[in-house]
Amino acid sequence: MSSVSPTTTTVTVRPPRPAAQRIALSLLSRYALVILWIIMLLVLLALVPGDVSPVNAMRTVFSQITPVVFLALGVVITMSVGEFDLSFAGIFSISAVAVPSLAVLHGWPVPLAVLGALALALLAGAVNAALIVGLGINSVVVTLGVWSVAGGLAFLLSGETTVSGLDPALAAISTGRFVGLPHLFWYGVILVSIVAYVMGATPVGRHMAFVGSNRAVAALAGIAVGRVRVGAYLASALLAGLAGVVIALGNGGFNPASASAFLLPTFAAVFLGTVAVVPGRFNPIGMLIAAYFLITGVFGLQLLGLTGWVTEVFYGAALILAVTVSHLLQRRVKS
Amino acid sequence: MIETLDERDPSATDDGAVAPRLEVRALSKTFAGVTVLKDAHLEVRAGEVHALVGQNGSGKSTLIKLISGVYRADPGGDVLVDGRRIGTPVDPGALHGEGLAFVHQDLGLIPDLSVRENVRVGQHSTRRYTGWIDKKKDAAAVRDALEFLHLGHISPQAKVASLRPSERVGVAIARALQNRNMGSGIVVFDESSRAIPHEALDDFYAMVRLLTSQGTAVIIVSHNLTEVLDIADRVTVLRNGRVVEMGRPTAGLDEAALTKLVLGRYGELDDFAESMPAERRAGGLELRGIRGGRLRGFTATVQRGEVVGFTGSIDSGLSSLAPLIAGAARGSGAVVVDGTELSLERPSIARSLGTGIAYIPQDRHGQGLATELTVEENVTLPHLRRRGRPWWTGRSWQKAETEAVLKKFSVTPADRRAVVATFSGGNQQKVLMGKWLLGGPAALILDDPTQAVDVGARSAVLSATRQAAVDGAAVVLCSSEVDDLAAVCDRVVVLEEGKILTELHRPFTADDIFSAIFHESEESH
Numbered sequence: 121m122s123s124v125s126p127t128t129t130t131v132t133v134r135p136p137r138p139a140a141q142r143i144a145l146s147l148l149s150r151y152a153l154v155i156l157w158i159i160m161l162l163v164l165l166a167l168v169p170g171d172v173s174p175v176n177a178m179r180t181v182f183s184q185i186t187p188v189v190f191l192a193l194g195v196v197i198t199m200s201v202g203e204f205d206l207s208f209a210g211i212f213s214i215s216a217v218a219v220p221s222l223a224v225l226h227g228w229p230v231p232l233a234v235l236g237a238l239a240l241a242l243l244a245g246a247v248n249a250a251l252i253v254g255l256g257i258n259s260v261v262v263t264l265g266v267w268s269v270a271g272g273l274a275f276l277l278s279g280e281t282t283v284s285g286l287d288p289a290l291a292a293i294s295t296g297r298f299v300g301l302p303h304l305f306w307y308g309v310i311l312v313s314i315v316a317y318v319m320g321a322t323p324v325g326r327h328m329a330f331v332g333s334n335r336a337v338a339a340l341a342g343i344a345v346g347r348v349r350v351g352a353y354l355a356s357a358l359l360a361g362l363a364g365v366v367i368a369l370g371n372g373g374f375n376p377a378s379a380s381a382f383l384l385p386t387f388a389a390v391f392l393g394t395v396a397v398v399p400g401r402f403n404p405i406g407m408l409i410a411a412y413f414l415i416t417g418v419f420g421l422q423l424l425g426l427t428g429w430v431t432e433v434f435y436g437a438a439l440i441l442a443v444t445v446s447h448l449l450q451r452r453v454k455s
Numbered sequence: 456m457i458e459t460l461d462e463r464d465p466s467a468t469d470d471g472a473v474a475p476r477l478e479v480r481a482l483s484k485t486f487a488g489v490t491v492l493k494d495a496h497l498e499v500r501a502g503e504v505h506a507l508v509g510q511n512g513s514g515k516s517t518l519i520k521l522i523s524g525v526y527r528a529d530p531g532g533d534v535l536v537d538g539r540r541i542g543t544p545v546d547p548g549a550l551h552g553e554g555l556a557f558v559h560q561d562l563g564l565i566p567d568l569s570v571r572e573n574v575r576v577g578q579h580s581t582r583r584y585t586g587w588i589d590k591k592k593d594a595a596a597v598r599d600a601l602e603f604l605h606l607g608h609i610s611p612q613a614k615v616a617s618l619r620p621s622e623r624v625g626v627a628i629a630r631a632l633q634n635r636n637m638g639s640g641i642v643v644f645d646e647s648s649r650a651i652p653h654e655a656l657d658d659f660y661a662m663v664r665l666l667t668s669q670g671t672a673v674i675i676v677s678h679n680l681t682e683v684l685d686i687a688d689r690v691t692v693l694r695n696g697r698v699v700e701m702g703r704p705t706a707g708l709d710e711a712a713l714t715k716l717v718l719g720r721y722g723e724l725d726d727f728a729e730s731m732p733a734e735r736r737a738g739g740l741e742l743r744g745i746r747g748g749r750l751r752g753f754t755a756t757v758q759r760g761e762v763v764g765f766t767g768s769i770d771s772g773l774s775s776l777a778p779l780i781a782g783a784a785r786g787s788g789a790v791v792v793d794g795t796e797l798s799l800e801r802p803s804i805a806r807s808l809g810t811g812i813a814y815i816p817q818d819r820h821g822q823g824l825a826t827e828l829t830v831e832e833n834v835t836l837p838h839l840r841r842r843g844r845p846w847w848t849g850r851s852w853q854k855a856e857t858e859a860v861l862k863k864f865s866v867t868p869a870d871r872r873a874v875v876a877t878f879s880g881g882n883q884q885k886v887l888m889g890k891w892l893l894g895g896p897a898a899l900i901l902d903d904p905t906q907a908v909d910v911g912a913r914s915a916v917l918s919a920t921r922q923a924a925v926d927g928a929a930v931v932l933c934s935s936e937v938d939d940l941a942a943v944c945d946r947v948v949v950l951e952e953g954k955i956l957t958e959l960h961r962p963f964t965a966d967d968i969f970s971a972i973f974h975e976s977e978e979s980h
Contacts, residue, residue, distance in 0.1 A: 321846075321847055321848060322843075322845065322846055322847060322848060323839040323840055323845065324845075325848075326832060326835075326836065326839055326848060327839075329828060329832065330825050330828065330832075330836060333825035333826075333827050333828050334821075334822075334824075334825040334826075334827075336818075336821055336822040337822055337823065337824060337825045337833075337836075338825075338836075339783075339804060340783060340804060340814060340816060340822055340823075341804075341808075341837045342805040342808040342809075342837065342840075344805070400827075
């Protein structure tokens, strides 16, 4: 039998800390990652030869044209309802390829091509949901399969090459600047804010947390558990599709071979995000901070002249470290 | 490791007395500064059934885990088998060789594998050169072990899933006994009878007696005091991390006396039904032709302002009742709440909730509370849609209501932001009660709500149960705790074989309810 913490004797009465100290501690644990980020930035700047101002460095970091925030936001949603989704990389790939393929190779108007790309993404999400929620198939297996199928079909759509030739004027949708930073960055901030609000302040968000934490409890409270799970898979797929669209538009085309490189940074950002802002939970703002923390790290390594293998080692190490820290946090909570 | 008894038995100590089969001296265990077991002693003789009893958190499972080496004991204790010291620390890998075998709560069988594979796991005979499993040798060994238990008809090739429950128990015991000499060693059954269906229990007890008749010692860890009195020769009682009674012969004990030892009190609760009178009101709950699980169709009503207890023996169907009423299980018949009919053929929890049913399930961790989330989140969950808005849960009502719950039930620590897992079992149960009473339910369905809570929390839970009726809810208390039923119920319905056997009206005592469940005629008292 599992010995749940012994019932009678465990309450250790600690003298209450002064309020100021308590708030400081809580802030420290929530924003340690931000502090670490700043330290990392300063160390990098000190190490890098030549004169790079912190502002310029930050601008470069935030100007990265990357789908990681979009993809990781989708993963935050599925993870927080207790589901596992590997398929986002494939969905991202097929949507990103669909825009230029449909527009350039098949002559569809761009808005229609965009809608087509999003429809493909939702279709893949629906397949995930039908198999996992509807039939109860293991989510790792299903999403791994959907990843591969969607990623493979992306090659079919593109004729196994990089499809480009979208009107360069459209790139402004993603790469045009607002307050010195690309639109893509702001889209990420807006989406993260919306999801953070929904998860943090609405009944739907609370229901998501309970479905993720204990499905039986959620069901007995009258929550439509199946609907929440299906919704998470669809939302995640839609975000991966959106990522594909903005990246394809921003770059004028897409090479499907590049998609799987985003798998690891995405997971690293999601898990590293669980140690920030709302420690121990999958949360969008923590993820956003973590994503740019990781980008800063890679950027710094590049400045130091380290490229190629270092990126993968860095992301892999960050993922393991994040999960370990998060596990230790959880254990402290539970024991 | 085949030894003869002669080599094994020189357990006689210097003074000529035979050493106990198992002796535990001064075992203690401290987790993070909290002592969960202090200075435990235990002495189990060859050929006896020795029961280990105590409430959840009393330290009995800790003691077993120390003996089996799952936990490492604090320095200073000893574990001896036949006078030979095997720890501390105990090496779990060497236990089988030392003669200790454990049969766990769920029997630890893999249904998809064969009897042979289940019995021989970890003990496979292998071929000399290839290292492959020698199936023939294994099968022969399994046949021997089963033969010994008078279960020779079970084929070693049969899948465990195809066996009857009592046969599965036999397979688990065969695994524990293999490579043993008749009458040697100790077998520990850790809550095993929980996994055994009622109809197979007699076979299980027969096997236990067979073992002890040959000299093997048997330790039974059990919650079921009736079972303990039936089968054990001696009993050791733990309470709050201490052994309060070691090796008391069961011959002089009855259930009441043993209950007193376990609880450390006289089992008397305030008479909440008397001190908290509730006024019957119109409306309430109507159960029409309820079938499902072992329930075979019955009808009952519970008015608002009334607490009605449902009870019965283990196989009465009682355990199916609460989930059915709450819409959490499929059955047939109907539940009517204040005139709204809910069919049990197509149950919907959302619809049941909508009519004002609040259901407090038995499995607090599995179904009652999300323990990783905070008290406030758990308490307010069922009320979010009603009290909040689609775009904003609302902060102030959550804070106010949660703090009211913490205060009303004196939950400690009174921190609404604390994660539920950090609370004790009793305080968690209070939080669970608060979660459902918050909405002022039309009907409150409780399924064994005082399981594994300490005495103080038990009173709080029962008083809250009564308070719900005072506040106008129709309250259904499904429980096998006769003391609880006597303390809060206006009426008690006794179930047997899925039907109503009898109904008791106040005044009644816990003993009256007990007698009604077990058909004890008045004269036998």
